[in-house]
Amino acid sequence: MDTHTNTDASTEPNAKSEDTGRRSLLGGAVALGLAGAAFDTTAHAVGADSRSRGKSGRFQGKSVLVTGATSGIGRAAAKAFAREGAHVGFWGRRAELGRRVEREIRDAGGEATYIQADVRVAAQVQSFVDRVTSRYGSLDVAFNNAGIGGGKLPHEMTVEEWDDIQATNARGVFLAIKYEIPHMLRARRGVIICTSSSAAEQARPNGAAYTASKRAVHGIVKSAALAYGPKGIRLNALLPGTTDTPFVRPPGIPDAEWAKYKQAWGPLNVDGLERMAEAEEIARAVLGLASDDFPYMTGASIAVDGGATAGRKMIPPSGG
Numbered sequence: 001m002d003t004h005t006n007t008d009a010s011t012e013p014n015a016k017s018e019d020t021g022r023r024s025l026l027g028g029a030v031a032l033g034l035a036g037a038a039f040d041t042t043a044h045a046v047g048a049d050s051r052s053r054g055k056s057g058r059f060q061g062k063s064v065l066v067t068g069a070t071s072g073i074g075r076a077a078a079k080a081f082a083r084e085g086a087h088v089g090f091w092g093r094r095a096e097l098g099r100r101v102e103r104e105i106r107d108a109g110g111e112a113t114y115i116q117a118d119v120r121v122a123a124q125v126q127s128f129v130d131r132v133t134s135r136y137g138s139l140d141v142a143f144n145n146a147g148i149g150g151g152k153l154p155h156e157m158t159v160e161e162w163d164d165i166q167a168t169n170a171r172g173v174f175l176a177i178k179y180e181i182p183h184m185l186r187a188r189r190g191v192i193i194c195t196s197s198s199a200a201e202q203a204r205p206n207g208a209a210y211t212a213s214k215r216a217v218h219g220i221v222k223s224a225a226l227a228y229g230p231k232g233i234r235l236n237a238l239l240p241g242t243t244d245t246p247f248v249r250p251p252g253i254p255d256a257e258w259a260k261y262k263q264a265w266g267p268l269n270v271d272g273l274e275r276m277a278e279a280e281e282i283a284r285a286v287l288g289l290a291s292d293d294f295p296y297m298t299g300a301s302i303a304v305d306g307g308a309t310a311g312r313k314m315i316p317p318s319g320g
């Protein structure tokens with residue numbers, strides 16, 4: 001189970017699944033030599049202020065569970081929760097990456113436990129949730145984030161590919177909620193955030209499977225928010241826009257080339273902030289939703305997409 005089986009066609013430079021319609025700029029933008037300063041990731045990263053919160057962090061002593069934290073948004077969220085004092089249990093299939101994230105969190109003075117598990121396998125989901133809860137004594141926050149992409153036209157997609165996307169993105173969220181809720185019901189409190197996508201709002205020609213799976217997340221969250229609101233449990237869906245993670249970054253691309261690509265990609269694809277998100281920025285939103293700052297928010301679908309779904313940018317027909 002140590003292999004990365006993400007079927008996301010978005011790892012191909014010209015077939016990014018997230019925002020699948022617009023994105024095939026990489027080859028073109030890089031080949032055209034679009035120049036400019038590299039995107040400044042440091043300006044948006046979680047800063048020293050939150051690192052130094054230490055024992056006064058918003059999640060001090062709370063038990064937080066994160067699915068899909070071996071890389072990307074989940075990894076950034078797991079580290080951010082730990083910086084704010086949480087005890088973090090997280091999973092993903094790639095054990096080597098998981099152990100590395102666990103080590104990074106502990107080296108920084110935080111508390112985390114990595115457990116190798118597959119969100120498609122009910123017994124593993126149950127075991128993961130129960131082990132984290134028993135290790136840390138409660139379950140205060142769950143971030144159900146694991147997901148895969150996969151952009152293909154319906155007639156070109158195999159039934160197995162369709163099923164895998166639904167099993168990971170939709171059924172996986174259902175399974176996580178199924179096994180998290182009993183712990184929260186016992187405590188009569190809890191917060192659950194599930195990762196959907198801006199692609200749930202903005203369909204693409206080759207995004208049927210992915211968009212369907214992420215829309216399903218909204219349905220699960222809205223319904224569960226009604227069921228468990230009276231029991232003190234809040235659930236919300238988070239819709240990230242295109243975010244700089246292995247989900248969208250082609251493997252092996254040099255940093256400088258990727259920075260150029262992102263700089264060209266932003267204004268063409270994101271009305272509003274005109275750039276790709278950083279994983280740490282999405283993680284900040286997750287922590288905000290999970291905090292006590294939004295006690296009246298439940299059943300909501302929150303876009304954190306730099307304005308992408310508010311607008312309708314399109315690559316010009318020339319492709320330029």
Ligand SMILES: NC(=O)c1ccc[n+]([C@@H]2O[C@H](COP(=O)([O-])OP(=O)(O)OC[C@H]3O[C@@H](n4cnc5c(N)ncnc54)[C@H](OP(=O)(O)O)[C@@H]3O)[C@@H](O)[C@H]2O)c1
Nearest residue numbers: 068070071072073092093094118119146147242243245247
């Ligand atoms: N990046 C974007 O542009 C973007 C935009 C909107 C929404 N999203 C959503 O954000 C979430 C995180 O994606 P990301 O961008 O951070 O990409 P990522 O770096 O590829 O992270 C995906 C995470 O999900 C885990 N995962 C996938 N399948 C799994 C399975 N069967 N069991 C357990 N864990 C599994 C992966 O771990 P293993 O491979 O180790 O199992 C990994 O930790 C996904 O739900 C994605 O759909 C991403």
